[in-house]
Amino acid sequence: MTDLTTIVEHMEIIGADGVHVGTVDRVEGDRIKMVKADSGSHSDHHHFISTGLVAAVEDGKVRLSASGDSAILLEEEQNGGAIMDDDA
Template sequence: MISADQIREHMEVLAQDGAHVGTVDHMDGESRIKLTKNDSPDGQHHYIPLDWVDHVDQHVHLSKNADDVRKDWSSMN
């Protein structure tokens, strides 16, 4: 399982299909990744659960494709 301490600020987040879905702002607790709003299509922060992370190297790689990530992520309203 992926640990929250493997996720670092400014890491690129890639969907399973290789598409860029965001940049890590920081970990929000131990179970959610907060993405930067500057790199968001709608200018908002979005959150993705740590459970979606497949593996981490120099990037955060997700186990979902980009369309599903954008459909299912939560937003800060």
Template sequence: MPHNDIQAHMDVVGADDLPVGTVDRVDGDHIKLARTGPEAGGCHHLIPLAWVEEVDGKVHLSLVSDDAMAQWEPADL
């Protein structure tokens, strides 16, 4: 999957099509999610690019949204 299609401000959704967050930027082999929005709780989070299933105007993950948010890494430590 070419991850250079992932752009800032794209919506990130789980395999259940529910929101996970919004792309802030691609940071190495992770997507750094924006800290704004109800899912973020005011903090940046990292999700691995390996979770990306498809990019088509949105970033679709292979995990359902609850699983993705349970496993994301905080980026503001």
């Protein structure tokens, strides 16, 4: 199990394939709150990712167990719901 207390502000979050997923704002409970700039077209608010996806914290980065593309699909809104596409 990864020690989540080692996750700190401004760490890069990468997928298992090394692809950039986001940047840590802070850990809130069992989720990582990402900076607003990593929320794409939703840049007016934060997105979250489950700490259950964290495979390791190494070299100043949070590495996820899912690939970058998959991890982005697993991001959540503040309320825990799925990210809704603005074009849907």
